[in-house]
Amino acid sequence: MRMANPMLSVKDLKVHFSTEEGVVQALDNVSFFLEKGQILGIIGETGSGKSVTAYTINRLLPMPPGKIVAGEVWYDGEDILKRKESDLVDIRGKKISMIFQEPMTALNPVFTIKEQMTDVLMFHRKISREKATKKALEVLDLVRIPDPAMVMGKYPHELSGGMRQRIMIASALSCEAKLLIADEPTTALDVTTQDQILAILLQMRKELGISIILITHNFGVVAEICDTLAVMYAGTIVEFSSIYKVYETPRHPYTHGLLNAIPPMDRTVQKLNTIPGLVPNLLKPPTGCRFHPRCERRQPICEKQVPAHREVDEGHYVACHFPLEGGR
Amino acid sequence: MQEIIRLEKLTRRFNVRVGYLQKVRSITAVDAVSFSISDGETIGLVGESGCGKTTLGRMLVGLLEPSEGSFFFQGTHLGSVPRKERKEYRRKIQMVFQDPFSSLNPRMTVYDILSRPLKVFGLESTSAGKRKRIQDTLESVGLKPEHMSRYPHEFSGGQRQRIAVARSLIVDPEFLVLDEPTSALDVSVQSQILNLLKSLKKTEDLTFLLITHDLSVSRFQADRIMVMYMGRIVESAPRELLFENHRHPYTRLLLSSIPQIDPRKRRDKKLSVDEVPSLLNPPPGCSFAPRCPMKREICDSAPPPLQTVEGSHQVACYAVHEKEGKGQG
Amino acid sequence: MGLERRSGSFSVVWRRIRKNRMAAIGAFIVLFVVGVALLAPWISPYRPEATDLMASLEGPSKAHWFGTDIYGRDILSRIIWGARVSFSISFLAVLLSSILGVLLGAIAAFFGKVFDEIIMRTFDILLSFPDILLAIAIMAILGPGQNNLVFAITIYSLPQFARIARGAVLGEKNREYVDAARLSGESEFSILVRYVLPNTLSPIIVQATLRVAYAILIISGLGFLGLGIQPPTPEWGTDLSVARNYLRVAPHTGIFPGIAIFLTVMGFNFFGDGLNEALNPRMKDR
Numbered sequence: 001m002r003m004a005n006p007m008l009s010v011k012d013l014k015v016h017f018s019t020e021e022g023v024v025q026a027l028d029n030v031s032f033f034l035e036k037g038q039i040l041g042i043i044g045e046t047g048s049g050k051s052v053t054a055y056t057i058n059r060l061l062p063m064p065p066g067k068i069v070a071g072e073v074w075y076d077g078e079d080i081l082k083r084k085e086s087d088l089v090d091i092r093g094k095k096i097s098m099i100f101q102e103p104m105t106a107l108n109p110v111f112t113i114k115e116q117m118t119d120v121l122m123f124h125r126k127i128s129r130e131k132a133t134k135k136a137l138e139v140l141d142l143v144r145i146p147d148p149a150m151v152m153g154k155y156p157h158e159l160s161g162g163m164r165q166r167i168m169i170a171s172a173l174s175c176e177a178k179l180l181i182a183d184e185p186t187t188a189l190d191v192t193t194q195d196q197i198l199a200i201l202l203q204m205r206k207e208l209g210i211s212i213i214l215i216t217h218n219f220g221v222v223a224e225i226c227d228t229l230a231v232m233y234a235g236t237i238v239e240f241s242s243i244y245k246v247y248e249t250p251r252h253p254y255t256h257g258l259l260n261a262i263p264p265m266d267r268t269v270q271k272l273n274t275i276p277g278l279v280p281n282l283l284k285p286p287t288g289c290r291f292h293p294r295c296e297r298r299q300p301i302c303e304k305q306v307p308a309h310r311e312v313d314e315g316h317y318v319a320c321h322f323p324l325e326g327g328r
Numbered sequence: 329m330q331e332i333i334r335l336e337k338l339t340r341r342f343n344v345r346v347g348y349l350q351k352v353r354s355i356t357a358v359d360a361v362s363f364s365i366s367d368g369e370t371i372g373l374v375g376e377s378g379c380g381k382t383t384l385g386r387m388l389v390g391l392l393e394p395s396e397g398s399f400f401f402q403g404t405h406l407g408s409v410p411r412k413e414r415k416e417y418r419r420k421i422q423m424v425f426q427d428p429f430s431s432l433n434p435r436m437t438v439y440d441i442l443s444r445p446l447k448v449f450g451l452e453s454t455s456a457g458k459r460k461r462i463q464d465t466l467e468s469v470g471l472k473p474e475h476m477s478r479y480p481h482e483f484s485g486g487q488r489q490r491i492a493v494a495r496s497l498i499v500d501p502e503f504l505v506l507d508e509p510t511s512a513l514d515v516s517v518q519s520q521i522l523n524l525l526k527s528l529k530k531t532e533d534l535t536f537l538l539i540t541h542d543l544s545v546s547r548f549q550a551d552r553i554m555v556m557y558m559g560r561i562v563e564s565a566p567r568e569l570l571f572e573n574h575r576h577p578y579t580r581l582l583l584s585s586i587p588q589i590d591p592r593k594r595r596d597k598k599l600s601v602d603e604v605p606s607l608l609n610p611p612p613g614c615s616f617a618p619r620c621p622m623k624r625e626i627c628d629s630a631p632p633p634l635q636t637v638e639g640s641h642q643v644a645c646y647a648v649h650e651k652e653g654k655g656q657g
Numbered sequence: 658m659g660l661e662r663r664s665g666s667f668s669v670v671w672r673r674i675r676k677n678r679m680a681a682i683g684a685f686i687v688l689f690v691v692g693v694a695l696l697a698p699w700i701s702p703y704r705p706e707a708t709d710l711m712a713s714l715e716g717p718s719k720a721h722w723f724g725t726d727i728y729g730r731d732i733l734s735r736i737i738w739g740a741r742v743s744f745s746i747s748f749l750a751v752l753l754s755s756i757l758g759v760l761l762g763a764i765a766a767f768f769g770k771v772f773d774e775i776i777m778r779t780f781d782i783l784l785s786f787p788d789i790l791l792a793i794a795i796m797a798i799l800g801p802g803q804n805n806l807v808f809a810i811t812i813y814s815l816p817q818f819a820r821i822a823r824g825a826v827l828g829e830k831n832r833e834y835v836d837a838a839r840l841s842g843e844s845e846f847s848i849l850v851r852y853v854l855p856n857t858l859s860p861i862i863v864q865a866t867l868r869v870a871y872a873i874l875i876i877s878g879l880g881f882l883g884l885g886i887q888p889p890t891p892e893w894g895t896d897l898s899v900a901r902n903y904l905r906v907a908p909h910t911g912i913f914p915g916i917a918i919f920l921t922v923m924g925f926n927f928f929g930d931g932l933n934e935a936l937n938p939r940m941k942d943r
Contacts, residue, residue, distance in 0.1 A: 020672075194587070199598065264547070265589075430834060432834055444843065448841055499841070
């Protein structure tokens with residue numbers, strides 16, 4: 001049972017990449033939605049397609065070699081996949097903003113923070129340098145940077161990783177986009193710094209009412225701040241529901257295996273559970289359900305037919321022919 | 329239990345160039361660290377980036393020379409062993425590196441990678457002997473003989489890490505330093521490798537130093553855990569004790585920052601701005617003092633020594649020792 | 658993510674070259690010209706020094722496809738044997754300079770400090786002279802002849818190879834597999850030669866290809882100036898120089914050597930660029 005009009009709705013997204021060695025079927029059967037003010041986590045391992053999904057949503061995916069084969073992305077009342085290349089300036093940065101994993105490479109090392117932030121503001125909002133500076137200071141304060149005026153005058157390399165990430169968040173929010181995509185924002189940070197950045201994201205949701213898509217491979221991160229979770233495997237969404245439901249009653253065998261493979265913090269065990277096998281090569285993905293070669297529960301149909309997303313429980317969607325019963 | 333490794337005030341400094349004028353300054357990456365490891369133990373050395381754990385590991389395997397202090401292996405002071413004779417000790421102390429993508433030479437086949445150490449250390453004089461040994465080692469890490477002729481790029485990250493483990497085991501070492509062996513791997517692969525390491529330790533009769541920033545990995549593998557912060561050991565305790573009854577405020581901060589995977593156990597977060605001090609300007613006393621909720625005056629005077637709190641549990645903290653002194657546990 | 662093909666493996670590189678038109682043309686030219694040079698004794702219709710004063714300065718005909726020069730020598734044969742001369746000198750020179758230059762550059766990068774300073778500053782001195790001036794100076798001192806030419810070309814080519822090798826080794830020497838090799842007990846020198854150098858081959862191969870092209874140009878240039886190969890040995894530059902005097906009456910004597918030089922140098926350059934692209938592919942721009 002979902003609300004009539006979610007803020008972002010991704011339907012049956014299918015994306016291919018042409019490479020030297022053939023066509024990589026990067027995304028298939030990707031569907032999920034995001035309500036206003038929600039924090040959605042997209043979790044997946046390497047090659048799961050989580051970054052590709054994000055870059056497709058804000059149309060940053062280079063279009064060759066990428067190709068959107070099918071699907072829709074509804075945001076703010078329109079399917080933004082239908083927009084022409086030349087028409088995308090509006091979306092990127094202004095309606096949908098993004099922060100990245102490596103704050104050093106996202107920030108230009110030869111410009112001061114002030115220059116970078118005001119450039120962005122002046123471009124998108126068409127305001128003067130003075131007004132942009134004022135706004136930048138406001139937003140730096142929002143992310144709790146001590147002494148924003150001093151920080152503005154510095155270059156990226158003079159600041160710590162945690163500080164740079166805060167600045168990225170501030171910059172992303174300065175144009176008042178309603179949707180923020182965070183692509184592995186804390187992966188390169190220490191655990192104590194990570195905690196602070198996650199706190200900032202939560203605070204921004206509280207104070208500004210923005211929605212966030214948080215992409216990560218770390219289950220702990222999504223458990224700490226996300227409302228809903230989409231689990232990705234080999235380019236497909238295998239499970240999508242509230243974070244509580246996914247954790248307490250994972251219905252997809254992959255989700256179950258993943259949760260059990262995480263070494264526990266609260267007790268000592270003698271052996272860890274594993275998922276046998278390897279992530280598939282997306283040049284020639286497995287037919288039918290992409291997880292079937294590694295799945296204990298597989299049946300002949302799993303190889304033949306791609307499982308559709310079914311609502312196995314209220315608000316709990318699974319793409320599996322034989323979902324688990326529930327409970328761990 | 330017999331002691332296999334002993335460090336006495338092991339120190340390592342680096343010269344770095346800072347600022348526009350490129351002035352040379354010295355930072356102390358590892359500061360007078362002393363501890364010992366017993367035969368057959370797994371020590372988990374945990375800390376965040378910059379704490380010196382990797383530098384310490386590299387000193388133990390001989391990739392870096394200590395600036396000060398001594399390192400004893402099986403009773404011998406390695407610093408005093410002349411370079412030419414160090415080879416045999418090299419063989420007994422091996423390392424598994426973090427990045428499976430750059431720790432294997434892209435231009436060598438698996439066979440080459442595994443046969444070179446045999447050749448250099450003079451093990452297995454015949455080609456058939458080498459081949460058999462390589463096959464056996466590959467099997468023990470879960471790979472197959474047909475993998476011998478392939479190149480590293482043909483394998484996944486987890487498989488490459490297995491090759492790296494095979495390389496370190498093939499010379500029959502006694503002590504293995506594992507530097508973040510699973511940090512670059514996906515969760516589902518990580519569990520395979522961690523299981524493998526645990527079982528190999530038993531079958532090959534090894535002693536491990538496991539360097540990691542991930543405490544849950546430490547909990548799974550280690551018998552004893554040491555927490556490092558800015559070049560010093562701040563807490564050292566047997567595994568269960570560390571998790572159930574840690575004392576040092578940094579350990580507490582570390583454990584509380586680790587995200588819980590159970591969303592029901594979410595904690596409220598504080599919006600603090602916490603900056604880690606730079607190694608260029610270390611605090612005069614305890615390096616954690618600027619961030620410490622329990623700080624008192626004495627903390628600025630000199631770094632607190634690592635002292636026993638009870639049994640084999642040691643902490644370097646004035647506040648903790650004060651409590652102990654006053655009889656409060 | 659799956660497994661990647663090694664970007665340096667032969668089949669992958671060859672496929673990329675085929676796709677890149679310029680590179681494919683270059684590859685074809687290179688193979689053709691080298692083939693001609695190798696097969697010279699069998700495909701050359703006449704002996705290149707065979708004079709026939711009765712047939713002097715004749716235009717292209719059935720008997721002489723490229724015509725004859727002032728001494729009645731068959732130009733086609735001289736072009737074919739000229740290729741052999743050019744290649745034997747340039748290949749040898751590039752081989753010598755690449756081996757020596759790479760070794761020195763690698764040592765400079767790997768062992769650093771004193772080695773780096775001495776080796777690279779010496780090469781900086783060499784680099785401060787324009788190549789052709791250096792070659793002229795050496796030939797002027799030593800006198801003309803094939804061996805001296807090889808020497809001159811080797812000398813001025815050394816610094817480039819050293820630089821490229823140094824850069825590539827600097828990039829590799831801090832990789833973890835180098836540390837792992839130390840733990841395997843390997844000596845520093847063994848690590849440099851067995852582990853690091855094989856990973857630096859790509860830019861060196863490209864440089865070698867381009868250097869051959871440049872060497873041919875220099876050989877021709879020196880020949881043209883009379884400082885290189887001496888007559889009657891067939892060499893494109895020398896022949897071009899002689900042809901200067903007869904351009905008005907018999908332009909073909911200059912055209913064919915000129916085309917030979919042009920085509921060969923261009924072919925090697927295209928091939929070298931293509932090789933560079935193939936070994937280090939970049940993402941196509943939007």
